[in-house]
Amino acid sequence: xxxxxxxxVSTDGKTILKDFNLIINDGEIHAIMGPNGVGKSTLSRVIxxxxxxxxxxxxxxxxxxxxxxxxTDERAKKGIFLAMQYPMEIEGVSNQDFLRTxxxxxxxxxxxLYDFILKCEKGANELSMNKDLIHRSLNVGFSGGEKxxxxxxxxxxxxxKFIILxxxxxxxxxxxLRIVGENIKKYKEENKKTSILIITHHPKILEYLKPDFVHxxxxxxxxxTGNYSLANEIEKNGxxxxxxxxxxxxxxxxxx
Amino acid sequence: xxxxxxxxxxxxxFIDDNVIICDNNITFSNSxxxxxxxxxxxxxxxxxxxxxxxxxxxFEYSNNKDISFNIKYNLGSNSSLILSKFYYNDMCNENIxxxxxxxxxxxxxxxxxxxxxxxxxxxxxxxxxxxxxxxxCNRIISRSNSTNYFDINSYVNNGIKDCYLNQSxxxxxxxxxxxxxxxxxxIGEEDTTxxxxxxxxxxxxxxxxxxxSRGISYxxxxxxxxxxxxxxxxxxxxxxxxxxxxxxxxxxxE
Numbered sequence: 001x002x003x004x005x006x007x008x009v010s011t012d013g014k015t016i017l018k019d020f021n022l023i024i025n026d027g028e029i030h031a032i033m034g035p036n037g038v039g040k041s042t043l044s045r046v047i048x049x050x051x052x053x054x055x056x057x058x059x060x061x062x063x064x065x066x067x068x069x070x071x072t073d074e075r076a077k078k079g080i081f082l083a084m085q086y087p088m089e090i091e092g093v094s095n096q097d098f099l100r101t102x103x104x105x106x107x108x109x110x111x112x113l114y115d116f117i118l119k120c121e122k123g124a125n126e127l128s129m130n131k132d133l134i135h136r137s138l139n140v141g142f143s144g145g146e147k148x149x150x151x152x153x154x155x156x157x158x159x160x161k162f163i164i165l166x167x168x169x170x171x172x173x174x175x176x177l178r179i180v181g182e183n184i185k186k187y188k189e190e191n192k193k194t195s196i197l198i199i200t201h202h203p204k205i206l207e208y209l210k211p212d213f214v215h216x217x218x219x220x221x222x223x224x225t226g227n228y229s230l231a232n233e234i235e236k237n238g239x240x241x242x243x244x245x246x247x248x249x250x251x252x253x254x255x256x
Numbered sequence: 257x258x259x260x261x262x263x264x265x266x267x268x269x270f271i272d273d274n275v276i277i278c279d280n281n282i283t284f285s286n287s288x289x290x291x292x293x294x295x296x297x298x299x300x301x302x303x304x305x306x307x308x309x310x311x312x313x314x315f316e317y318s319n320n321k322d323i324s325f326n327i328k329y330n331l332g333s334n335s336s337l338i339l340s341k342f343y344y345n346d347m348c349n350e351n352i353x354x355x356x357x358x359x360x361x362x363x364x365x366x367x368x369x370x371x372x373x374x375x376x377x378x379x380x381x382x383x384x385x386x387x388x389x390x391x392x393c394n395r396i397i398s399r400s401n402s403t404n405y406f407d408i409n410s411y412v413n414n415g416i417k418d419c420y421l422n423q424s425x426x427x428x429x430x431x432x433x434x435x436x437x438x439x440x441x442x443i444g445e446e447d448t449t450x451x452x453x454x455x456x457x458x459x460x461x462x463x464x465x466x467x468x469s470r471g472i473s474y475x476x477x478x479x480x481x482x483x484x485x486x487x488x489x490x491x492x493x494x495x496x497x498x499x500x501x502x503x504x505x506x507x508x509x510e
């Protein structure tokens with residue numbers, strides 16, 4: 001379970017998240033929607049431990065551990081995975097070397113080469129990935145779709161308990177979105193206790209990963225919480241209705 | 257790969273019909289793969305000649321104390337020198353002169369180094385005939401309290417047409433160090449393609465965050481990035497790779 005209590009976060013002296021509260025139980029899928037610049041990606045990076053963000057108040061508890069006390073790699077070892085909106089391109093670091101080091105680090109045990117190759121090939125096949133990508137420099141020269149598939153391949157190999165998908169759907173064509181969506185859905189079916197936080201602008205990805213809760217976010221906090229139908233309402237009517245009514249929202253509208 | 261040993265600044269004689277050794281001159285008269293190992297040396301003076309129409313893949317390896325190099329590479333007509341070098345010296349003062357003497361000569365110069373203390377590199381590339389090409393790629397890890405100066409000078413005179421020049425130098429700093437890159441291209445001919453890039457900086461925090469978000473410790477993430485930068489530039493064979501990995505293990509993710 002992930003529990004965020006009264007979180008206030010700033011960067012460069014500017015407050016991004018304020019009085020932010022959220023509970024995600026094991027096995028649940030949550031979606032956070034909202035206009036650009038309201039703090040959605042900040043939330044994902046704060047959960048993962050990005051040192052560019054300062055926690056001024058509140059805490060993030062994951063399965064009983066206060067994440068503030070843990071470094072980014074320790075959070076990953078606890079089972080948290082952030083699929084990034086813009087996965088980094090790292091020249092010279094081979095994707096294979098990176099994946100093998102990551103698996104070995106997460107499991108605290110060096111994975112054998114044969115096992116690693118088998119797992120990679122299986123994952124790459126399921127994602128219709130070009131196998132050459134495994135041997136290339138990490139994300140260097142990958143298309144937008146290939147980068148996102150590489151993120152999902154990492155999910156398959158690292159077996160996280162809590163997955164944050166930060167705009168996984170951005171930069172994906174229709175076919176790639178279907179492949180990526182179906183693969184995460186399959187992972188979720190095989191790992192029922194895994195919970196997922198989807199950060200998105202578009203409800204298309206939610207057709208594959210039907211969320212239990214949809215939250216609308218603005219000015220660094222959740223304005224409204226609903227079920228899957230809320231995403232469709234947003235798609236139809238936009239955010240204005242929620243933003244205009246921000247001042248009259250009550251705690252009952254949110255899951256605080 | 258044929259090994260040439262330079263011990264105590266001298267070339268150890270060996271028999272190879274395709275290599276002529278005379279004093280401090282090494283002449284490659286046929287295409288092939290060679291490895292030069294500098295052992296217990298502190299003052300190396302060498303002239304390396306590549307004959308017309310030959311292609312040489314050369315790997316140079318130096319793990320010495322305070323060493324100075326004075327190396328001249330002479331390339332003949334339509335010859336190629338694909339040079340990969342790895343240095344891990346206590347100190348290094350290097351003077352390199354590359355003469356692309358005849359039409360179609362080309363050099364690919366890939367240098368990776370992990371640097372301690374004071375290091376000075378001067379690389380002069382002379383495009384002396386048309387359609388010659390030079391591709392210089394330096395990848396340096398600068399350890400704490402080291403000094404690393406690069407002077408890279410490419411020359412093309414008026415009338416030497418259709419030349420290609422590339423200089424790319426990247427220094428990644430681990431801790432405080434003094435680093436300078438002077439990339440100069442003295443070009444007197446319009447019909448020239450010239451590219452250069454020089455960067456000095458720490459390991460990217462974003463790169464580290466990405467790797468650490470996959471469970472990789474800070475130390476291992478630094479090591480992975482250094483290893484990738486050093487090895488991808490020079491593509492060593494398994495034996496040399498093992499030697500370099502052992503060195504990387506000793507410096508770790510400092």
